[in-house]
Amino acid sequence: MRKNILAILLATILIVVLCGCDPNVDPPKVDPPQSDKMVHFKDGPAEDFWARNDGGNGYPFNCSFQQEHAIIQGGVLTLLLDQSNGGFVGAEYRSRQYFSYGMYAVSMKPAKCSGVISSFFTYTNNPWDEIDIEFLGNDTTKVQFNYFTNGVGEHEFVYDLGFDASEDFHEYAFLWLPNSITWYVDGVAVYSATENVPQASAQIMMNIWNVHDDLAGWTGKLDQSQLPAEAQYQWIDFQPQQQ
Numbered sequence: 001m002r003k004n005i006l007a008i009l010l011a012t013i014l015i016v017v018l019c020g021c022d023p024n025v026d027p028p029k030v031d032p033p034q035s036d037k038m039v040h041f042k043d044g045p046a047e048d049f050w051a052r053n054d055g056g057n058g059y060p061f062n063c064s065f066q067q068e069h070a071i072i073q074g075g076v077l078t079l080l081l082d083q084s085n086g087g088f089v090g091a092e093y094r095s096r097q098y099f100s101y102g103m104y105a106v107s108m109k110p111a112k113c114s115g116v117i118s119s120f121f122t123y124t125n126n127p128w129d130e131i132d133i134e135f136l137g138n139d140t141t142k143v144q145f146n147y148f149t150n151g152v153g154e155h156e157f158v159y160d161l162g163f164d165a166s167e168d169f170h171e172y173a174f175l176w177l178p179n180s181i182t183w184y185v186d187g188v189a190v191y192s193a194t195e196n197v198p199q200a201s202a203q204i205m206m207n208i209w210n211v212h213d214d215l216a217g218w219t220g221k222l223d224q225s226q227l228p229a230e231a232q233y234q235w236i237d238f239q240p241q242q243q
């Protein structure tokens with residue numbers, strides 16, 4: 001019996017020594033694993049992304065972009081559009097890196113405000129290549145898909161969601177391949193394009209902005225009574241596609 005007790009004590013001491021812990025003390029807390037998403041705003045600011053702080057893009061944009069209008073709080077990124085000093089101020093959040101073919105996804109809730117656009121897209125300016133997911137604030141029961149290749153666009157397609165996107169977060173995505181782009185809503189493929197597909201690597205971007213009044217036929221005239229308008233993002237993701 002004494003031999004068994006002694007063996008148990010020795011084994012316990014050995015375990016304590018090997019583990020470097022006291023059996024009478026709670027084990028140290030271990031941080032939970034990070035999100036499997038590329039960026040999850042519940043984890044705070046994204047090191048590889050930044051918010052613009054400048055005069056904006058010119059026509060058809062009718063606002064500047066300011067860093068303080070991109071707010072990460074309560075587990076979401078909020079992009080704000082408001083009126084300031086006689087003009088309008090929106091927000092844009094973009095990656096530092098450039099990415100190529102793969103699946104791009106976002107969980108977002110767009111602004112519901114006539115004349116305002118909320119977006120998730122890829123973009124490069126030399127050449128001008130772009131793939132868009134855009135919400136027109138005058139009707140957030142629809143989403144617009146579009147793309148530009150070397151500055152050539154006019155590929156707009158408006159998809160009827162069957163729900164109001166401004167009321168809750170949903171997942172929107174596109175799979176970009178050398179010869180096709182396929183857009184998804186909540187994991188379901190809803191539209192594809194196969195002509196003159198963009199080829200250049202691009203940044204991942206999100207923004208909120210308002211159009212000039214002469215484009216009211218597209219987005220509706222800006223409803224200033226609904227300002228500040230806000231688009232919210234829970235996470236963004238990119239999964240490269242091997243060719």
